[in-house]
Amino acid sequence: MNIESKLRRASLIIALGLLLQFLSLLPLHPLAFIAFVGLGVPIMGVGVIFFLLSLVTHSESGGK
């Protein structure tokens, strides 16, 4: 996968996590917090990790 598509994958996952976080703050529901820490944050975290990984692999191959 080239760097562009890696970045795209990371941003879309991050966007999904952020969307869930946004939605979890709208209703005053007992499960809203669970949705925030159980779905929104981990999904966004995965996206951020993908982004960081893409930086590492990019700079490794960028040297050649």
Add this chain to the structure above:
Amino acid sequence: MPLPITLTLIGLSLALALLVGFKKNISQTREGKMLAFVALLVLPVVSVWGGFEAHLDRAESTQFCLSCHVMTQFGQSLHYDDKSYIPALHFENNFVPRDHACYTCHTDYAMFGAVKAKFNGLHHIFVQYFGTVPKPEDIKLYKPFPNETCLHCHLGARKFEEVNGHHKTPDMLDKVKSGKLSCISSGCHDTVHEIGDLKDAKFWHDPNGNELK
């Protein structure tokens, strides 16, 4: 951070993440790389922090406590038209802030108490969805109500220190302060939520309409 600002922040990060996701050749320019860094790392981290804080804040609100059906009768008990009920007395006279009424009396004022209270709250959520929800009248405190909570506000106050009821025996006040004699022991401030009384109770109606639903 007020909720609208938190929401705007999260919305903005969301929009930027999408922008980076759909923009072509983002990694080719210096600006593009910087944008990606801000949109995919800095803003998401700030957003999570803001969102987390907003959730904790909201978990302290009376509305949140009453968002579970088992808790609603305790909410009604703040409206008794009778000041011998301690929570009603405090709620109706604004001795506790109305929008944080339950939390003010049911948090733990010891060090890290606020964190402990949040974990207790998670346990309630767990019981609510994965356990057997008790009938409201069967709900018991996990630990006896600590005098510290009442003392947090009353200790040192002139009325508290001087009132005759606190000097029925010479060492009474010391026992209360050291926790040996509970504030809510029988014969003292023993009338609390008493949700069994709700059926035939008279309620106070706030003329300003500032009531719990």
